Amino acid sequence: MEAASFIPVSEPLIGDNTAALVNECVESGWVSSEGRFIPEFERKFSQFCGAAHGVAVSNGTTALQVAMKTLSLEPGSEVIMPSYTIISCAIAILEADCVPVLVDCDPETWCMDLDQVEAAITPRTRAIMPVHMFGHPVDMRRVMKLAAKHDLRVIEDAAEAHGAEVEGRRVGSFGDMACYSFYANKIVTTGEGGMVVTSSDHYAGRLRSLRNLCFRPERRFYHTEIGHNYRLTNVQAAIGVAQVDRVEDHIRRKRKMAKAYHERLSDLSQITLPVEREWAKNVYWMYCLILADEVPFDAVEFAKRLRAKGIDTRPLFLGMHEQPVLRERGLFAGSSYPVTERLARRGLYVPSGLGLTEAQIDRVSVAVHEVLS
Numbered sequence: 001m002e003a004a005s006f007i008p009v010s011e012p013l014i015g016d017n018t019a020a021l022v023n024e025c026v027e028s029g030w031v032s033s034e035g036r037f038i039p040e041f042e043r044k045f046s047q048f049c050g051a052a053h054g055v056a057v058s059n060g061t062t063a064l065q066v067a068m069k070t071l072s073l074e075p076g077s078e079v080i081m082p083s084y085t086i087i088s089c090a091i092a093i094l095e096a097d098c099v100p101v102l103v104d105c106d107p108e109t110w111c112m113d114l115d116q117v118e119a120a121i122t123p124r125t126r127a128i129m130p131v132h133m134f135g136h137p138v139d140m141r142r143v144m145k146l147a148a149k150h151d152l153r154v155i156e157d158a159a160e161a162h163g164a165e166v167e168g169r170r171v172g173s174f175g176d177m178a179c180y181s182f183y184a185n186k187i188v189t190t191g192e193g194g195m196v197v198t199s200s201d202h203y204a205g206r207l208r209s210l211r212n213l214c215f216r217p218e219r220r221f222y223h224t225e226i227g228h229n230y231r232l233t234n235v236q237a238a239i240g241v242a243q244v245d246r247v248e249d250h251i252r253r254k255r256k257m258a259k260a261y262h263e264r265l266s267d268l269s270q271i272t273l274p275v276e277r278e279w280a281k282n283v284y285w286m287y288c289l290i291l292a293d294e295v296p297f298d299a300v301e302f303a304k305r306l307r308a309k310g311i312d313t314r315p316l317f318l319g320m321h322e323q324p325v326l327r328e329r330g331l332f333a334g335s336s337y338p339v340t341e342r343l344a345r346r347g348l349y350v351p352s353g354l355g356l357t358e359a360q361i362d363r364v365s366v367a368v369h370e371v372l373s
């Protein structure tokens, strides 16, 4: 197969008006972390999420880090998070001197299992970090009820779910704070970038301070708290402004892609496909396939066979309880999360970029059928 016909897993879609906005930064000299695009991007994106404030940061991981720090939890506080997610969630909790407590995920939505969240609450629990997985939202109605009952804070990780909805209401508007990533493969991209959105004036103020070294407004080089440089640049925000103007189109493209894959792959009993609960709007960040137990090979071999047919794929997350760097710290000893372990070994995602064509979806689908026949 010649290189030209290789289908990559993801490519960003950069709109025509982007270059003009970036050029404005270059020509005006506003290339660093001040300039008109940063507040404009914060305003437009937080409005899109249904939150009062947006605080732009350098990436999705620093968004989670600064959000956790903003809660000012007592050291040793427990924060409930899914076993099945990216390590950024655990890092943010650990760096705030808190203890990550894991729960397994739902085998169909791949989001944290809320029955297990309720069972994991102890007198030391202070917060919950729901992660909207691969575009499917966590049922935030239930999370917020649990949080209210037990007086817990909620930080949503919405890095994979820009615009996903729970009963017609967008994610990012439920929790105390919500964190987004604008990495190149996300639904809105700034190359690298992130944002914390919140409707709390208090949290917004702390987020802004912690993002920028905790300079004090009344006396600049005088510090009473350890901060960070997690600033986003005006150049990145310019790309973000162009992207957020097109986010509805991006979501339409993702949903169209998912429908096209579903039509072509739902006849296969050897794989399970993404679902959409009746109360949810899934934005299908990436289209995942999970191999049934009867298939005599695992996701590594599945990926190898698809690659031989010119189809790029990516493996799914390895659970937090299986991460050597976390186990070395004595975390999660002896624990097992069977759904997470199964996804890590049996799942992958196929090409899902915003510019993916119908012909490419056909080719991927034919290749999947061939590999599984």
Ligand SMILES: *Cc1c(COP(=O)(O)O)cnc(C)c1O
Binding pocket: 059, 060, 061, 062, 085, 086, 088, 089, 131, 157, 159, 160, 181, 182, 183, 193, 194
């Ligand atoms: C991408 C992602 C992040 C991290 O974002 P970066 O911008 O890459 O740091 C955090 N959480 C989830 C669920 C993600 O998918």
